[in-house]
Amino acid sequence: xxxxTQTPRYLIKTRGQQVTLSCSPISGHRSVSWYQQTPGQGxxxxxxxxxxxxxxxxxxxxxxxxxxxxNSRSEMNVSTLxxxxxxxxxxxxxxxxxxxxxxxxxxxxxxx
Amino acid sequence: LAKTTxxxxxxxxxxxxxxxxxxxNNIATNDYITWYQQFPSQGPRFxxxxxxxxxxxxxxxxxxxxxxKSSTLSLPRVSLSDTAVYYCLVGLGEGFKTIFGAGTRLFVxx
Numbered sequence: 360x361x362x363x364t365q366t367p368r369y370l371i372k373t374r375g376q377q378v379t380l381s382c383s384p385i386s387g388h389r390s391v392s393w394y395q396q397t398p399g400q401g402x403x404x405x406x407x408x409x410x411x412x413x414x415x416x417x418x419x420x421x422x423x424x425x426x427x428x429x430n431s432r433s434e435m436n437v438s439t440l441x442x443x444x445x446x447x448x449x450x451x452x453x454x455x456x457x458x459x460x461x462x463x464x465x466x467x468x469x470x471x
Numbered sequence: 472l473a474k475t476t477x478x479x480x481x482x483x484x485x486x487x488x489x490x491x492x493x494x495x496n497n498i499a500t501n502d503y504i505t506w507y508q509q510f511p512s513q514g515p516r517f518x519x520x521x522x523x524x525x526x527x528x529x530x531x532x533x534x535x536x537x538x539x540k541s542s543t544l545s546l547p548r549v550s551l552s553d554t555a556v557y558y559c560l561v562g563l564g565e566g567f568k569t570i571f572g573a574g575t576r577l578f579v580x581x
Contacts, residue, residue, distance in 0.1 A: 363514075394571070402515070402558070402571035449514045457503055457562060462514025 361385065363452050363463035371469045377438040380466045384431050384452030390414075391433040392460065393425060396447040408433050409455045440470045475559045480576040489546045491575050493559030496540050504535060504542045507558045509574070515558060518544070546577075554579045 364383040372378050384391050392415075393405040404417040408427035425435040431452075437444055447467050451460040476494040483489045495504070503522055507515035519526055521533040521542070532545040546553060556574040 401573055404570055447512070451514070458520065459505075459517040462516065465512070465514055467512075 365463035382433045382450035388452040390453045390455030392451045394449045445470045475572045477575045491544045495561045505560045509556045
């Protein structure tokens with residue numbers, strides 16, 4: 360079966376701009392979680408969506424937002440980009456029962 | 472959510488068995504223990520999950536003592552390609568809010 364697809368793979372943005380990242384989960388998976396990974400902070404949980412509802416949220420500012428569509432595809436948006444937002448953004452899909460999560464390859468965002 | 476503590480790094484040689492222990496003293500009754508593997512610039516990959524005693528699959532074993540305050544991931548006969556970061560996670564069986572710790576960086580030498 361097809362894996363988790365994240366687009367785009369690479370992105371360069373300027374400070375102050377906004378960005379939207381996309382994640383297509385594995386067919387049948389209703390949960391999509393987003394993570395930010397940086398060398399200094401490791402993997403940090405952003406939020407989780409399950410059946411179009413945000414079910415869990417990490418400790419990130421309101422500039423980070425997301426949504427999930429009826430087909431389970433999810434997007435995350437970062438507004439007013441800062442240099443510190445440069446990171447690998449990963450999404451993971453699962454059935455939403457705490458079992459195995461499947462991660463995408465990530466989107467590497469560089470803010471200049 | 473239970474906090475986890477793992478060694479920051481470990482070295483091993485090809486063909487050896489590697490055991491990585493994770494401490495999770497405040498694990499809750501309905502928490503599961505899950506391990507992931509991550510290679511550079513890739514997303515983490517599920518290795519194994521367990522609740523108690525021992526779980527084994529084709530790539531690893533997971534040992535969980537009766538008090539469940541720690542767990543040990545066992546990788547039999549590691550190869551160079553097992554060089555990666557290994558994360559121990561503890562969380563609810565339902566409701567997915569997975570918190571990754573710093574992980575253990577395993578370096579396998581020839």
